[in-house]
Amino acid sequence: MLADSVVGIVRASRAVAGAVAGIARRLGSVITPLGWIVLALIPAALLVGYRLGWIELVAAGWASVALAALAAVFLIGRVPYRMNLVLPHRRAVVGEPARGAVTVQNAGARRVLGSVLEVPVGEAIVELAVPSLRRGTTRTEDFAIPTRRRGIVKVGPVRTVRADPLGLVRRELSWTDGLELVVHPRTVSVPSTSTGLIRDLEGAPTRDLTASDVAFHALREYQSGDDRRYIHWRSTAKTGTYMVRQFEQTRRSHLVVALSLATHDFADEREFELAVSVAGSLGVRAIRDGRTVSVVVSAITPEFAKRRVYSVRPLATHLPDRLLDDLAVVEASVNALPLRDATRVVAEGTPGISVAFLVCGSRTTAQELRLCAAEFPPDVEVVAVVCDPEAVPGMRRLAGLNVLTIGYLEELRLALARAAAVA
Incomplete structure (x- = not known):
């Protein structure tokens, strides 16, 4: 009975710890450093203000509560977008222009207000302003991809950012997968x-001799083990001795x-x-x-x-x-x-x-x-x-x-x- 209780307590504590860790991760991904400062200021200002009778601290505490509540309002809801990130060409050459495009569709039942999209391009962030869209309408925004140096440029994923004006909270939503653009080195056409410089495509004869090839060299007497297909019968009839062809070895x-x-x-x-x-x-x-x-x-x-x-x-x-x-x-x-x-x-x-x-x-x-x-x-x-x-x-x-x-x-x-x- 005691063992079952211990097991139950351990399982319950693990479940609670997992839930708390999940909530902490979600909050950590949303609340900015300035937001954490404001949250820490609320209990400190209210506790010290009420205990010492400092009206200024009490007012600062309640003002922080109002700011936190207002910031949370900006996180409510989700824009009914459908997005597609496209790279017309997955390869480019150093110094040549390369572009990508984001297609945004309003898949909701009402008009949505304009928003700003963020597209990571290499180490930089490209911001694309999307205007207000009516229901079912689509808009395509293109952007330039730098190709100053060869390598692999990672593009995307496209994301939207919901944040309050003061920067207390920030929620990023990814809408597409990331893509890669391979930037090739510059080349020139060589004749x-x-x-x-030495041998052509089909191969040229060398000084090495072989019993089977395409470049004829000379005749010699037949030796045990030679392929009889290469016996030269006309020379054999004249000399009375089996004669075989010998070739120069060619090399590709x-x-x-x-x-x-x-x-x-x-x-x-x-x-x-x-x-x-x-x-x-x-x-x-x-x-x-x-x-x-x-x-x-x-x-x-x-x-x-x-x-x-x-x-x-x-x-x-x-x-x-x-x-x-x-x-x-x-x-x-x-x-x-x-x-x-x-x-x-x-x-x-x-x-x-x-x-x-x-x-x-x-x-x-x-x-x-x-x-x-x-x-x-x-x-x-x-x-x-x-x-x-x-x-x-x-x-x-x-x-x-x-x-x-x-x-x-x-x-x-x-x-x-x-x-x-x-x-």
Whole structure:
């Protein structure tokens, strides 16, 4: 019997505590800091005023009661709105205009007064004034979304705010879900011939010989294990010995774009943003040309990791928009793998590379670039794209690689065309 009573008391106390906590949360979300001050002033002013006979404190206490009651009136009721938040385009490019729209409908049985809508856009709040609406009428308000920097801009949810003139209470009502706008880095159209500096789409013959391919090389005597389909019967009849065809191995073009995320390789944010745009331009061109392409960025070592992470992170390359989605969120980090180490990982872990683009900033020295190029096999064409807005654009040949220096994104097209002509 005693145990049942204890269990009942515990359950009742938990229920009361839960109800009190729920009420406290609701009040905390409605009452502003100024409102709490006024509520605390009421009992203090009335108690001290009546006890000491201070008429001024009594008047202040009852005035606070009147203000609290008046503020509570502003929270009564709910506007019969139906809202819809729309982004005509879920993707945008840095610097290009982007807009969103809110459609408001009066779904009630009477006319509603005008109100102000709040739409969170990134770190800012956009206020939209909605006029008085008759029953069943709809109004659409559009607003601008800033695209000054690449990334993901969170838009919404749309909310209305009911508050008293003094700011004692404030109730926010959310009417829609939040949406996201992906702001892509700026890219330029690169000629398709520029991204394949050595081998074309179908593959070009190499010096490696194979028993089966499309580029004929020579005839040789049949050996045990050779495929009989490649016996050259006319030569066999002439020599009296089985002769088989031998081919030069062809290789499909595999382009790799390696973007450093290490702050060690860049002098400032301008260089890094230019490098992201360069990587996007090269990758998008290769994807649209149907080439085999890999776009990788430096891995970032966690802050409290005991050892550095030696790896690279591949980005999506099956669609241009997916690649730009991934590039929209990359950030430079002091803990990112430098270009030299990232290049070693790429060279060891990516077979069949024909062209490698290394994208970095002005702080990457010529010696470091030569060491990066040395990580690749001799038959790989290595092109370093150095992003430096303060330097004179140009192209130079170092041991084992071409170095293209650009100061603006538009210079990438001319620099690649010049490099392709030289190659």
